[in-house]
Amino acid sequence: MSAPTPAASAPSSSLIPTLPGPSYTDPVIFSEEQEKIFESRWFAAARSAEIDGTGAFRTVDVGRENVVLVRGRDRRLRAFLNVCRHRGARVCMQETGVVKRNLQCGYHAWTYGLDGKLVAAPNLTSMPDVDRAAYGLVPVHLREWLGYAWVCVADEPPSFEETVVGAVAERLGSVEAIEGWDVENLEVGRRIGYDVHANWKLIIENFMECYHCATIHPELTEVLPEFADGYAAQYFVGHGAAFAEEAAGFTVDGGAGLTAIPGVGEDHDRKYYAITVNPQVFINLVPDHVIFHRMYPVAPDRTRVECDWLYLPEVVRSGRDLDRSVELFHRVNQQDFDACERCQLAASSRAYAGGGVLVPSEHHIGAFHTWVTEQLQG
Ligand code: FES
Ligand SMILES: [Fe+2]
Missing domain, CATH: 2.102.10.10 (Rieske [2Fe-2S] iron-sulphur domain)
Structure with a gap:
């Protein structure tokens, strides 16, 4: 019996194709990604x-x-x-x-x-x-x-300015925009490691879209109501998602956060920014902290994620309770990684051999797929 014709091949302007299923399961493809992406980039x-x-x-x-x-x-x-x-x-x-x-x-x-x-x-x-x-x-x-x-680890690295600094500048509109957070001088208030049974690309794709937010992130959409509409803040250059009026801070119950980082200007106050730096970093900016994810791909179906919650040094040293602050994105991480694992379980199915489809609010993920394909070809 042959595999069903993938929906992705049907002509449609609303739906564009994802990568095919084997991209997420094939050890040969994973080894090529290790060589041409993780051993070639910063x-x-x-x-x-x-x-x-x-x-x-x-x-x-x-x-x-x-x-x-x-x-x-x-x-x-x-x-x-x-x-x-x-x-x-x-x-x-x-x-x-x-x-x-x-x-x-x-x-x-x-x-x-x-x-x-x-x-x-x-x-x-x-x-x-x-x-x-x-x-x-x-x-x-x-x-x-x-x-x-x-x-x-490559002999000749790509330009750090173009590939790392440039990714931040492209998302925020300028690199100066991140300087207010003074990320270098913040301290790790909490670090949580996640052993995710999913391919690294599923984790990036999930982070790039918010079509899933209303379904799986009840706490996040309470604090960031525009996420319930399914549009990821990453989609628009320079756009931060505004906190709900009733949310005092970026916390699991919408209560007040910690001391705001002094350099974060009014433009960025009460807003959330998310940045992806291919191939393994996510940076999340809110007024009182920064959440920094690093991914370590281990196997086609396994990725270790290390997530740091960074605060002002005086906040960390004061011993103030960070739990409600950390808990919001820790839950988001668990919800996201559960969803990625769900996709991994089905990635080897005959039904997904040709891949799936992206709806318009996910179309920008297509650019990530193009990037991956280019790296492997290049
Ligand atoms: S000293 Fe012999 S392998 Fe290192
Ligand atoms: Fe999510």
């Missing part, structure tokens, strides 16, 4: 301030690579492929930690300085021809922006 790896002090490190999977970010004696953060140049063992096995002076491979004890140079190895002095600089850890491109360390 990737928000870690909150810089958390790698604090000489010798502090964090390891992160970026595509099929593992990267170690480590702070040097000169306070600079550097990133390297976490691969010993001797016989290829992973050098740092922990996700976070602090080393005293060096990174030492646990196999034959080749030892690297915090700047990546090979500084010692058993019997190295009896091998004077070994060029220690040439056998240092392989460096990875690193940029710090919005308080995050962004890495690119």
Whole structure:
């Protein structure tokens, strides 16, 4: 029996096609995405301030690579492929930690300085021809922006200004618009990790549209009534979704939020902005906090999401109760990820082999699909 003709192929100006089902399930496609997207683009790896002090490190999977970010004696953060140049063992096995002076491979004890140079190895002095600089850890491109360390494991990274800063500017109308939040100097008040059994693209697509908001986000649509109409704030350049008149703040019960970030101007007061930075970051801006999502694709049907709630340092240090503030978007995350998992369950069905369709308020997701297709072809 052949697969049913996908609805997407029927001529219609209201409905345009999605990617086909195998895009979300096929290990070969996933591996191509790892190579041509996650290993080729800038990737928000870690909150810089958390790698604090000489010798502090964090390891992160970026595509099929593992990267170690480590702070040097000169306070600079550097990133390297976490691969010993001797016989290829992973050098740092922990996700976070602090080393005293060096990174030492646990196999034959080749030892690297915090700047990546090979500084010692058993019997190295009896091998004077070994060029220690040439056998240092392989460096990875690193940029710090919005308080995050962004890495690119490709030899030649794309322009950070165009692909990362540009995505924020394109959504907000200008890059200056985000400066008022001073994201770099906010502190993590809460971090929640989610193990989502869904393809990373389903999570981006879901974040880009609000056609689902009325169905699955009762708390969010109470605070942002325009979301109940199904139009995502991301759709319009510079547009923020206004809080409901009766909502005092961006909280689960519409009660007052925390101390507003002083640089957030009147234009942005009582509004919510959502930004997608392909391929793995979402930034949500409200007057008193920023919610920053990072996605780590693990398998075609699995994505780990790390979500930070960032507040003014004095708010975090005061020990004020953040629960009602965090709970709103934590619920939104759970509701969204449940929906993505629902789609993942059906993505391998014969009924979805040709994909589904996008209604007009989702048509901008088509641009994301074009972007993915171009990356894979390019
Ligand atoms: S593999 Fe690292 S020291 Fe041998
Ligand atoms: Fe949602």
